[in-house]
Amino acid sequence: MRADKTCIGGRMNQNQNQNPNHTVRKITLPSGRNIEVIRFERTKKPARGGLHICPDCESDLVQPLAWSEPLDGGWELELSCPNCRWNTEGVFSQEEVYELEDRLDEGLEDMLRDLKRLTHANMVEEIDRFVVALNANHILPEDF
Known part of the structure; x- marks a missing residue:
C-alpha cells in the first residue's frame, strides 16, 4: 500500500x-x-566478529584505550574506534583479547613494514639528490 x-x-x-x-x-x-x-536506508550488518571491528563504521582499527584484569578471568577493556570515535567498555573473554592482540600485532607489523619502505624510498631520494649536487659541483670540501 x-x-x-x-x-x-x-x-x-x-x-x-x-x-x-x-x-x-x-x-x-x-x-x-x-x-x-x-x-x-542503511541496514546494520551483523558483526563480522572480533573486538577490532567497529560496530558503527565497520572499520578494523578499533584499539584498546585502557584495560584491567577482573577477578572472574576475563578482561575489562575500554575500546575506541579512531575512525568514527565510537567507544565502549566491557568485560571480554581471554580468547577475544588474544584475537585483538593478534590483530594489533599484525597492524604493528604492517606499520613497521611501511616505515621501512618509506625510509628506504626517502634515503634513495636523498642519495640521488646528493649525486646530482656532486656532479654539478655544488658540494665543496668546506661543506664537510
Whole structure:
C-alpha cells in the first residue's frame, strides 16, 4: 500500500514502498520535469566478529584505550574506534583479547613494514639528490 504526498515547484511526492529498506520520492522540478529519488536506508550488518571491528563504521582499527584484569578471568577493556570515535567498555573473554592482540600485532607489523619502505624510498631520494649536487659541483670540501 502506498501513501502519496504531492507538492508542486520544490514539491515532493513521497511514496512508501512495501520494502522498508528504501523510500521513493517523486520531485517536480520548477521546469515541470518529474524525477524519482530512491533513498536506501542503511541496514546494520551483523558483526563480522572480533573486538577490532567497529560496530558503527565497520572499520578494523578499533584499539584498546585502557584495560584491567577482573577477578572472574576475563578482561575489562575500554575500546575506541579512531575512525568514527565510537567507544565502549566491557568485560571480554581471554580468547577475544588474544584475537585483538593478534590483530594489533599484525597492524604493528604492517606499520613497521611501511616505515621501512618509506625510509628506504626517502634515503634513495636523498642519495640521488646528493649525486646530482656532486656532479654539478655544488658540494665543496668546506661543506664537510
